[in-house]
Amino acid sequence: MKEVKKAVRQRVVKKREKAGKNGERNMLKIEGLLARLLDVALVFAGAAIASHMRFNDMSQRTFYDVFIALSVAFTLALFPAFGIYESWRGRSKIGLAGHIALAWLLVQFSGVMVLFSLHHIDIISRLWFVYWTGSTGAMLIVSRLMTHAVLGQVRSAGMNLHKVAVVGCGAHCSAVIRRGVAAPASGFRVVAAFNVAPQGGSLNAKVPTFDDRAAFHRYIRSQDIHELWLALPLSEERVILEFVEEFRDELVNVRFMPDLHSLALFDSGTIELIGMPAINLVASPLSATALRQKDVFDRLFAAAALIGLSPLLIAIAIAVKLSSRGPVLFRQKRKSTDGRIFTIYKFRSMRTHAEAPGVVTQAKRGDPRITRVGAFLRRTSLDELPQFFNVLRGDMSVVGPRPHAIEHDDQYQKLVSGYIHRYRVKPGITGWAQVNGYRGETDRIEKMEGRIACDLYYLGNWSFALDMRIIAATVVKGLVHRNAY
Template sequence: MLGIQGLLARLVDVILIVAGALLASHIRFEDLTQTRVDGAFITFSVALALVSFPVFGLYESWRGRSLLRLSGQVSLAWLLVQAGGLVLMFSVHRTDMISRLWFIYWTATSAAGLIGSRLVLHSVLRSVRHAGMNLRNVAVVGGGVHCREVVSKVQASPASGFRMSALFEVGAGEVFAPKGIPVFENFGKFSEYVRNSAIREIWLALPLSEAPTMLRFVNEFREDLVNIRFIPDVRSMALFDAGVVDLIGAPAISLVASPLPARAMVQKEIFDRLFAALALLALTPLLLIIAIAVKCSSRGPVFFTQFRKGADGQVFRIYKFRSMRAHAEKAGVVTQATKGDPRITRVGALLRRTSLDELPQFFNVLRGEMSVVGPRPHAIEHDEMYQKVVDGYIHRYRIKPGITGWAQVNGFRGETDRLEKMQKRVEHDLYYLQNWSFGLDMRIVIATMVKGLASSNAY
């Protein structure tokens, strides 16, 4: 059953979507007598938004969570709603009645409203929390460096809505005593303080070896309205940020696994297919021009194909516009292009410098073999070589490879004639895996379009 806050949040979103459509109509049709909107389209988008937004967690509490990620979730959810609306209008043959400019203005204004309303709300809550209101009192249980880091993060981010209220020290050694925070070593006194001080959060900042201690706290507060959260110290074991997943009905902490949760993978998959389809439609004239230029530049096929490894090491055939003269290489050997490489045609040099030779990979994205953003795939022969000498190289296969990536927009593209270059590229790929968000994907896409079409490292 929805609470009053959930109903209000949904009502505000509906108002913003409808208001965005009306404002877009006013912008598009300056003459008020010509102003018109498609009521069926708006109604469907509102209904789809009310169904879709909860799936993306937009009505959940974002206390203490990234606002950048929230903005990305809102953008993705709204874009998918609008894409669904276009598909419906196309299926009922009503697209000719919709102004493209009105649709673009509506999408942009409503997106700004949906994101802006949430940022304003969080700004207000931030001010309220800085004033000492709307806070949840937290008691932290732990010891050592990990516990200190958790306590420091709570104290350093009052706007998150949590206030450090007590510490229970576990383990021998020097007692960690934050200023103004009561520290307990006696279990009974700590339990009494938690109950008498309206503490509603107990965070167990403990290593996995402290299972008996965790069970003791869970049993003690089993009959109390206290949230007990486990913040495990698994950094020494986990390659990516450890997350809890449901595995055959039991909670499991992922130490080494795909860093993207299933819901994120679905969102990324939907975005990839839609983006690739729209890109191919928009770029069709350019693709035809490039194909003719490649065919006229030298003998050989228009496309260059090569086997690469994708998600989970699955091999697929990648497509590029051919940029080199047709030549044969020894079996098991792939020679990277170098500066002034005589194999590169004049048209090919331009294509490689501007990355236009990569455009056919949108077909790979549409086929589900690649993603718009992700680690760039390498020749299989290079994979086998670098996997043996570069730490973490194998984990690039945790997700689908991308047309562009975090390493590429940061300058790590082109020839890898030194091992250090490949190590830096892999470091950026692993950073992307550890910090993925829809907002980061959008940042990479925009950076690629703005500055990524030309690079001094590409030849």
Template sequence: MLSVISRVADLAMAVLGALLAAALAAGEFVWLGDVERTLLGFSCVLTIMTFPALGIYQSWRGKPVYDLLLRATFAWLLVESAGVLLTFSIHRADSLSRGWLAYWAACTVGLLIVSKALVHTTLKLLRREGFNQKTVAIIGSAPYATFLIEQMRGRPDAGFSPVCVFDPAASHAAMEGDALLGVRIERDFGLLAEHVRERAVRELWLALPISQEPTIHRIVTEFRDDFVNVRFIPDVRSLSFFGHAVVDLLGVPAINLAASPITDVKVLPKRVFDRVFAACVLVALAPLLAAIAIGVKLSSPGPVFFRQRRKGIDGREFRIYKFRSMRVHHEAAGQITQAQRGDRRVTKIGAFLRRTSLDELPQFINVLKGEMSVVGPRPHALEHDDIYKDLVKGYMHRYRIKPGITGWAQVNGFRGETDRIEKMSGRVKLDLYYMQHWTFGLDMKIVAMTLWKGFAGANAY
């Protein structure tokens, strides 16, 4: 029923958008001409075919709304473009106002975004209040069932309500009591099937290992004639540092166990922001950069920039730029000594640059070259990578995305020297958290926190 209402609403938005566009183009309310009405009718028919094909009317329960809005925007632009091509094919394009077409695209996209965002938000609020719930029965071990129950209760706006847990491999002693986090426990398969049918349970989640194929087959066979969604949710938490996204690989569904959680489509705003922000910083701070360069050159003999090989995305090496803050010196091959408090190698101007993080400004050149991002895990010297990759769990997974000038770890106090494994572990933990929960909004928050807190730090020396 909701899907039908959504389709009717989208057609209404297209019609309303066309009328608003005509009023904006003419400066007053006017009816659509013959060509506009023909194009509108064709677009409505194409909307009925195109929107479902792009998954707009699927259930968006528990899914990000921005994905829905992007799909709706793309779908309408595709529909209108197809309509314009039709007018060319019947040689009526000269009768169409380009202004009206532009207004129609903008008005309809705006109306679709507002209406869908409003509906999505309203449904989330209703679900938070206990309405529009989908009851869920979980079949799996107690630890993983507990995890799924906590996930459902942590996201009440998704509208999933656990009502039953069944562990086919557990003994009576393995699951104490008759409830798990307040959710009823069934130990008999027959009673489970009866409970699912009596309570009209709509979701059956199989939280089982793939090795239990006979059990999975039995459950699917048992409920093949019931209108219940049977979903297989394998427990792969211990195998991956990131979310277990299901991707299409040669037409076959695959679960990412160790892959970048930030896809190319999602990362597009980040890429645009990086290049624009880096260019603006370099241009705006050009006088300051020139003054620092002169100061570094006068402080001690040697080059203005310190360049060092670091790992970038997917382990690709690049040379990172910094203002030189130490006197030129040589170290044994394969050895890197981190700067310490009172380090005699640091020049006077270098100490100031390091304390204020001004020595990091040339890294915006790396950002402009596409080797780094404004926000991301900080890259370390290759020698440190060789040391910590075997000591800190998940250390090398930080390089699944571009390294950054600032990051979630830095704004949470993990800056400067990592003289203990505990410090590096804390930094890596925050970096992995950032990667798991990345959004463009989180990037903007980190940039704002960096500017608010300043670039200086007690651990920077």
């Protein structure tokens, strides 16, 4: 009799799950369709605004319509690849804004490349194109942020929430519960917890806490719990498998939230290796997708910078050549990702001189080797502009830890903890350390330690928004600094 009841209950559960999954899929399809239609409408609206700003006419010329339609097609093709139409419940909205900005720039770049290949690029007004790119990009970002702000208010009012039950023990589990309770706008509400080790102390939770597993299972099923979070240490493999097996065939998302802070160098991520999942403990904190997006942005930004700054680059090259004997560009070996050696380019700022093999003498304030033109270039960081060629070649990034001379790498790697990890991403033209004042000579070990601390912070907290913040800070306050000489 018990087996019959159990079988009936399982059939009922499966029917509910199937209906729930179908309903959820249909809702996601509708939301995705509406989001795509809104994006298409904003692309056309941005073009109309640009036409009004440039030509005082909202209507489009024939070939402009073709260009706009081309960008719409690229938008519908590329935005899904950047995860823009996925659910961002509980995820960073600043990160979403960065994804949209990067995807839209790539859309426009792709459209420009098509026009260039068709030899019609000169037909489009460059000012109109800038207006269109800026206004549409702003509207795409603002519309998404407004949508999520409204959703946040709705969720804070207790609607559109996914109920969560947390399983765990100790401080890590308590922290997960506190964060879930304190952030209802994320779309999750922690409603229950199960303490797997009550003898070790309570969870200090503001939600009902169970220590009877059967009662906890019944609560999850009776209260329509959407999420089960396993906030457990890696040693609790048996408990993890038991809960996964218990809810494997039910409409409950089971997520493992291990406490890796004591083991991992950076915030850990899961990747796939040889067809199997792996958790990063000491590895690059940026995922393969993030690295690809960063590389696309770097090359677009570098190309635009070199084109836009070409008159300035020519003027500086002439000034350097006239200031003293020697080549216009200074070349030196540096390390890129994973210790790969590359040649970095700078405008030469010193008189040509010879140094002993294996020795690199840092520039000091009032260094007699620096020319007058070189002093100005170093003070304003204009000597770094040729490194955009390094970015185009893939050796460097626009933003990242600054590369040091190889001799200094060998020296400081033995003295500063964590020094080597700065080479887990490409070195940058500018970085978090530079906009926080760590520039120029490192005549004391404390200066290098401060620089490395900034580099490790950047690696552990990377986002596209942080890169934009660093670029803006470099332009606003980073060009001139008292430590640059």
